[in-house]
Amino acid sequence: MKARWLFILVLVLVVVFSGTQAFAGILADVKAKGFLTLGVSEGVPGFSIPDSSGRWVGFDVDMGRAVAAAVLGDAEKMKFVPLASKQKIVAVSSGQVDITSRTTTWTMKRDAKQGVDFTAIVFYDGQGFMVPKKSGVTSAKQLDGATICVTAGTTTELNLADYARANGFKIEAVVFDGKKEAFGAYTSGRCDVFTTDVSQLASWRTTVADPTSHIILPEIISKEPLAPLVRHGDNQWKDIVTWVIIGLVGAEEHGITKANVMSMKEKSKNPVIQRMLGATGDVGSFLGLDNDWLVRAIKAVGNYGEIYDRHFGPKSKLKIPRGLNKQWKDGGLLYAPPIR
Numbered sequence: 001m002k003a004r005w006l007f008i009l010v011l012v013l014v015v016v017f018s019g020t021q022a023f024a025g026i027l028a029d030v031k032a033k034g035f036l037t038l039g040v041s042e043g044v045p046g047f048s049i050p051d052s053s054g055r056w057v058g059f060d061v062d063m064g065r066a067v068a069a070a071v072l073g074d075a076e077k078m079k080f081v082p083l084a085s086k087q088k089i090v091a092v093s094s095g096q097v098d099i100t101s102r103t104t105t106w107t108m109k110r111d112a113k114q115g116v117d118f119t120a121i122v123f124y125d126g127q128g129f130m131v132p133k134k135s136g137v138t139s140a141k142q143l144d145g146a147t148i149c150v151t152a153g154t155t156t157e158l159n160l161a162d163y164a165r166a167n168g169f170k171i172e173a174v175v176f177d178g179k180k181e182a183f184g185a186y187t188s189g190r191c192d193v194f195t196t197d198v199s200q201l202a203s204w205r206t207t208v209a210d211p212t213s214h215i216i217l218p219e220i221i222s223k224e225p226l227a228p229l230v231r232h233g234d235n236q237w238k239d240i241v242t243w244v245i246i247g248l249v250g251a252e253e254h255g256i257t258k259a260n261v262m263s264m265k266e267k268s269k270n271p272v273i274q275r276m277l278g279a280t281g282d283v284g285s286f287l288g289l290d291n292d293w294l295v296r297a298i299k300a301v302g303n304y305g306e307i308y309d310r311h312f313g314p315k316s317k318l319k320i321p322r323g324l325n326k327q328w329k330d331g332g333l334l335y336a337p338p339i340r
């Protein structure tokens with residue numbers, strides 16, 4: 001009898017302690033090591049790429065910097081791990097990186113079966129096609145018989161197969177592990193067509209000598225909701241990353257910017273803004289952080305619109321129209337849930 005109770009007690013203790021350990025998890029780990037490990041691309045202009053001084057910059061990088069600012073108080077306390085497409089999921093599930101912020105589409109299989117959780121959508125994208133202008137091709141409906149360069153381990157590869165089947169096309173997909181090889185093969189004429197998310201087509205086009213010599217076809221063949229991802233099972237960490245992004249989107253909605261965030265915190269009479277910026281309430285504690293978590297993130301990288309503009313706006317090289325990535329008030333899909 002006694003032995004049985006002892007056994008049950010041990011079992012309960014094991015369950016309780018493994019539970020608390022999982023909860024302490026990544027936040028405690030990041031604080032202990034003093035930096036955030038961010039999985040990024042191998043170099044995609046506008047999204048994640050080292051600048052001339054070797055500092056990583058881009059839209060996906062700024063999402064990571066916002067988290068570092070919220071959690072560690074310093075957006076520079078980061079370590080970057082370049083990942084090829086086929087490594088981006090396992091790098092998170094195995095704990096090699098704390099977050100992957102790298103043009104990754106939220107799909108059911110990845111979310112439910114591959115040991116990761118998606119946070120908040122940072123970019124609503126879709127798959128498209130690029131062809132040399134001189135090919136005379138103007139529509140994806142003309143791609144029967146084409147040879148198409150694509151990267152391995154991507155939704156791009158799967159959508160391409162769907163698209164060919166749905167249209168009864170014979171398409172030869174030439175699959176590469178790395179994007180450099182895939183895009184390089186296209187520009188050297190190995191493939192007739194290059195396909196990936198449209199935002200990345202815009203990015204790649206800026207890297208060739210004459211960007212006007214390549215056109216992006218009008219058809220969008222898929223939905224690619226891109227979101228940073230974290231390891232499955234650490235709810236606190238998932239909440240932190242999710243709500244930092246929501247906070248940046250909400251900040252744009254409420255006109256809170258990098259420049260005015262401190263005066264907004266001091267002077268705003270709007271209860272929503274007061275809560276977001278920690279002037280009242282204690283929302284930071286819901287995440288295991290202090291009340292200035294979002295102020296620090298906005299001070300470091302600006303609100304969502306400022307980040308978008310910096311990397312994709314009219315003055316940027318990429319010039320990607322906001323489209324679906326506008327605020328809901330402006331006809332887009334960005335709709336930040338309430339911070340309270």
Ligand SMILES: N[C@@H](CCC(=O)N[C@@H](CS)C(=O)NCC(=O)O)C(=O)O
Nearest residue numbers: 041042085104105151154155179196
């Ligand atoms: N959204 C797609 C991936 C899009 C993507 O990352 N595309 C390729 C081709 S441009 C790529 O690997 N880019 C960046 C890199 O390899 O560094 C997915 O989730 O599977």
